Amino acid sequence: MPRPLTLITGGTRGIGAAVARRLAAEGHDLVLGYARDEDAATRMRAAVESLGASCRLVRADLTSDEGIDALFGEAAEAGRLAGVVNNAGATLHIGPLTQTPSDVIRRVIDLNLTSAVLVARRAVAELAEGGVLVNISSGAATTGSPGEYVHYAAAKAGVDALTKGLAIEAADRGIRVVGVAPGTIDTDIHADASDAGRVARVAASHPLGRAGRAEEVAGVVAFALSSDASYVTGTTIRVAGGR
Template identity: 55%
Template sequence: MTDQRVTVVTGASRGIGAAVALRLAREGHDLVLGYRSDEEAARQVAEQVRAQGRRCVTVQADTTDQSDVERLFGAAAEAGLGPVTGLVNNAGVPGPYGPLAEADPEGIRRSVDVNVTGYLLCARAAVRAMTETGVAGSIVNISSGAATLGSPGEYVHYAAAKAAVDAMTVGLAKELGPRGIRVNCVAPGTVWTDFHPDPERPAKRAPNIPLGRCAQPEEIAGAVAWFFSPDASYATGAVLRVAGGM
């Protein structure tokens, strides 16, 4: 990897994505922050990144739209940041909450599209960018503990999509290993963010977690940052569960 690290973070305006952006900034990354709709929140994250002495640009993008993805990755060059060396695939939506039989079909489709197609399109763009510049970069996908727990009665469709992310991580790591591009995955458990339709869901789930609490976004960001660090130079195809024992 080049000395200059330029990382694209999707879904960077809030929650895990915002925490990841700030952690990577502290560790020397310049950033392209992708966001879907909350321009003000993205601007605030960018200000915090710049306050740490790092360069940063924000881009409004729907990761399921190929032209938006191309614009997202092109922003690094346009802003003079240099070649993209990393991607954090984080943008996601839960979709309908409740039993699958009661779920809205369009909501299911949107969840799968964002959580699977969006990840694939962004990974594709990252690989093309890294290959073009000869960068031995790193991709980190954000999955979920739901991928193996199934999330019955809540998000079966979301769990299925995140299982696809795990499979994508393993397959792409094997595909890209010969090029020196590492692909890994962090699978969080329940995290205190505004991702949940029921704001009290983390509190309700905490008693059933072996550690007795839900995670803070910064704890997930720490795991993501490790995969970008020299200490993880031999890690690829790994799915790191950060779920409090679940």
């Protein structure tokens, strides 16, 4: 049986990297998009190749049409996509909305919503019949994240609507669209927004008393892509420790 080919945006760090490792271990070949961290990308390719996967790295700015074209063009050269994990995102800033600069708000919404919609549009056009698109949302989409990143939460709520509507549009081609909404996960996203201590600060408030691990999200993404989830579409699975 041929190995499925899966594209992961933001696939070389954080949740994306954990998903890449999990899928490589489960027999997927990979196309990994990334923004700028060449060292992380090189390490990730070596890691998934050691698990038996073939891997293409594509440096691409997903806030531009050219970047999305480059990413999917490289994927087309590798073969027909069976799955796309629409994962690239960032908060960029933590603080009340009134203290969040306008340019940061625009950048966050552009990356987390506009680019996610455009990647999803291209994914559904490129996926083989029976393929799966997984949109990475956030628990913030329903909590609103007051005092931290309301702008990011608003963008991710849009991703949840994208998952629902696009799943219905794509159903007649046998393509499933599933959302996965992580809560507080211990990755570099917090340090990238200049608040490296956020995980430790908020973890105790979760019902499970801890932050999540990227590998725990990866397991749910792997499920969503698998035949075990063959009747799952148009919904967002929450991985948020009870919040």
